[in-house]
Amino acid sequence: MAEHPTSPSPVELSSHLREEIDHWVARFPPERRRSAVIGALHAAQHENGGFLTRELMEAVAAYLGLPAIQVFEVAAFYSMFETKPVGRHSISVCTNISCMLCGGERILAHLEKRLGIKVGESTPDGRFYLKQEEECLAACTGAPMMMVDHRYYENLTPARVDEILDAVAANDGTGEH
């Protein structure tokens, strides 16, 4: 069980999020609470709809009993964390050489058309964030590929992309996209 916050925070962590953080804390020795920051931020970002706010990071730091700066540093360092409002599901498409030769740019164009946004933008409903074109993600044998919420999807076709996005949207509970 994590210790109580050491300082007041304007954001109250939900009981579910506190449980998630406790889970990560329990995986490391007591003197290594800092090791739980990545897992804690991941859970916080997920619960907050795909991005972190300063207040949320401060609350996570307080719950972990760490200086806020240590949590800010982790959030700033790892590309998996978003510190500005973006769509809940992050999509990155590889357009490096192997993927490009196998149709990666066609996949990107299909995503932009389907979602009605360009790279760097989020859908108006806040569901998808077409984050970026990626350099090689070391999955060339499965080219073309993309990441959705940091999970790899390979051997893509436009139809397969549609299936993946439909499944992601369905998991959100409404089935809309």
Ligand code: FES
């Ligand atoms: S070029 Fe796309 S994964 Fe390597």
